[in-house]
Amino acid sequence: MRAVIFDLDGTLVDTVYAHTLAWWQVLAEADMPVPGWKVHRLIGMSGGLLTKAASHEIGRELSAAEAERLQARHGEVYKSLLPTRTPLPGALDLLRHLHESDIKFAIGTSGKRADAAASLEALNLPSDTIVVDRTAVERAKPEPDLFLACQERLGVRPAECYVVGDAVWDLLAARRAGMLSIGLLSGGYGEEELSRAGAYRVYHDPAELLSLIYQLGLRAS
Amino acid sequence: MRAVIFDLDGTLVDTVYAHTLAWWQVLAEADMPVPGWKVHRLIGMSGGLLTKAASHEIGRELSAAEAERLQARHGEVYKSLLPTRTPLPGALDLLRHLHESDIKFAIGTSGKRADAAASLEALNLPSDTIVVDRTAVERAKPEPDLFLACQERLGVRPAECYVVGDAVWDLLAARRAGMLSIGLLSGGYGEEELSRAGAYRVYHDPAELLSLIYQLGLRAS
Numbered sequence: 408m409r410a411v412i413f414d415l416d417g418t419l420v421d422t423v424y425a426h427t428l429a430w431w432q433v434l435a436e437a438d439m440p441v442p443g444w445k446v447h448r449l450i451g452m453s454g455g456l457l458t459k460a461a462s463h464e465i466g467r468e469l470s471a472a473e474a475e476r477l478q479a480r481h482g483e484v485y486k487s488l489l490p491t492r493t494p495l496p497g498a499l500d501l502l503r504h505l506h507e508s509d510i511k512f513a514i515g516t517s518g519k520r521a522d523a524a525a526s527l528e529a530l531n532l533p534s535d536t537i538v539v540d541r542t543a544v545e546r547a548k549p550e551p552d553l554f555l556a557c558q559e560r561l562g563v564r565p566a567e568c569y570v571v572g573d574a575v576w577d578l579l580a581a582r583r584a585g586m587l588s589i590g591l592l593s594g595g596y597g598e599e600e601l602s603r604a605g606a607y608r609v610y611h612d613p614a615e616l617l618s619l620i621y622q623l624g625l626r627a628s
Numbered sequence: 629m630r631a632v633i634f635d636l637d638g639t640l641v642d643t644v645y646a647h648t649l650a651w652w653q654v655l656a657e658a659d660m661p662v663p664g665w666k667v668h669r670l671i672g673m674s675g676g677l678l679t680k681a682a683s684h685e686i687g688r689e690l691s692a693a694e695a696e697r698l699q700a701r702h703g704e705v706y707k708s709l710l711p712t713r714t715p716l717p718g719a720l721d722l723l724r725h726l727h728e729s730d731i732k733f734a735i736g737t738s739g740k741r742a743d744a745a746a747s748l749e750a751l752n753l754p755s756d757t758i759v760v761d762r763t764a765v766e767r768a769k770p771e772p773d774l775f776l777a778c779q780e781r782l783g784v785r786p787a788e789c790y791v792v793g794d795a796v797w798d799l800l801a802a803r804r805a806g807m808l809s810i811g812l813l814s815g816g817y818g819e820e821e822l823s824r825a826g827a828y829r830v831y832h833d834p835a836e837l838l839s840l841i842y843q844l845g846l847r848a849s
Contacts, residue, residue: 424649424665425664428645428646431645435714442814443816444644444645444813444815447645488649488709493656493661496663592665593665594665595668597817597819597820598818600818600819600820
């Protein structure tokens with residue numbers, strides 16, 4: 408195994424609960440109330456798919472313009488709920504370890520560049536880190552495009568990549584990309600939800616992953 | 629089975645994500661950062677136990693005054709994040725069904741009366757509903773006191789009561805009270821987390837519980 412492809416929100420930065428509450432509020436404002444726990448389970452899909460899932464949930468079709476407006480409003484509410492971003496425990500150490508060990512890594516996020524920027528900044532990444540965001544691919548998770556774009560830019564084969572993510576959408580996208588995946592509980596899913604969605608291993612957070620990284624058989628490039 | 633004792637937050641009203649984000653923010657402000665997913669798993673304990681668990685998490689003791697101040701601050705932030713309360717799908721119908729069917733029910737919440745008041749109001753309860761809150765007992769969940777106080781006031785035996793809750797703290801308190809329990813996913817736990825903590829059945833939310841209520845063998849008093 409030669410490379411690790413990370414999800415961003417809930418995997419490296421502690422943002423899932425603010426994302427959830429922001430979407431919950433935006434959908435309620437738009438008279439499309441979706442209960443919090445169901446919103447939580449939609450985080451990590453693209454905003455477009457999320458609004459589609461929410462419209463299915465309440466049984467009403469949304470126009471493209473409505474979906475776009477909801478996503479813009481989510482960006483506003485999210486920023487007001489979470490003006491600063493906090494890396495998850497061990498995230499900075501894990502990325503530093505991979506960098507210093509010459510193990511390739513990349514980040515693939517369903518977020519748009521503007522939403523992701525503050526989170527990426529909080530991670531203090533090496534300047535040459537490969538980041539693929541929503542705007543770079545046609546279809547976000549659970550489609551495999553984001554992870555395949557990371558893999559191509561890393562110059563490795565899919566079978567040589569681990570995907571690390573907190574949501575079932577990461578794990579499904581990994582399977583479809585032909586990659587093994589690792590689940591983290593730091594996005595608030597239960598352990599079995601992640602195992603059932605295909606996670607090869609489940610750790611609490613980046614800190615636990617780092618402490619057990621020998622279990623992954625990664626090698627330097 | 630003759631009675632149903634409900635938890636409030638996450639079981640009848642959709643408040644868990646606001647509670648989580650409020651505690652997350654208050655703990656971060658106090659320089660006691662605890663990741664969101666760990667805060668989420670503490671919701672439903674008393675505020676006192678929650679601050680104790682958080683202080684354990686960061687490895688620093690809190691004075692009683694500090695713990696009290698954090699709880700007061702949580703009340704403020706929570707109210708600002710969630711000015712109005714939303715019943716979970718089916719909550720009003722379920723309570724109405726029990727009332728009209730002469731099946732006894734009560735509510736036992738770890739929240740203090742002021743925090744719980746707005747949630748109770750949103751449920752539009754019959755005026756004689758038995759509600760036992762944090763202030764009525766010495767120790768909140770996962771101690772069994774809240775549920776035992778409900779059971780005594782309902783005039784039934786513990787073995788005749790179901791507890792319905794969304795958090796493992798409800799399910800643990802139910803076991804200690806000698807009651808069967810039912811888990812709801814509407815607080816954001818995974819299904820297996822609730823089953824393993826002792827839930828006899830797990831439903832999505834009050835609406836699903838109501839649609840399958842024949843599975844519970846409840847009878848009128």
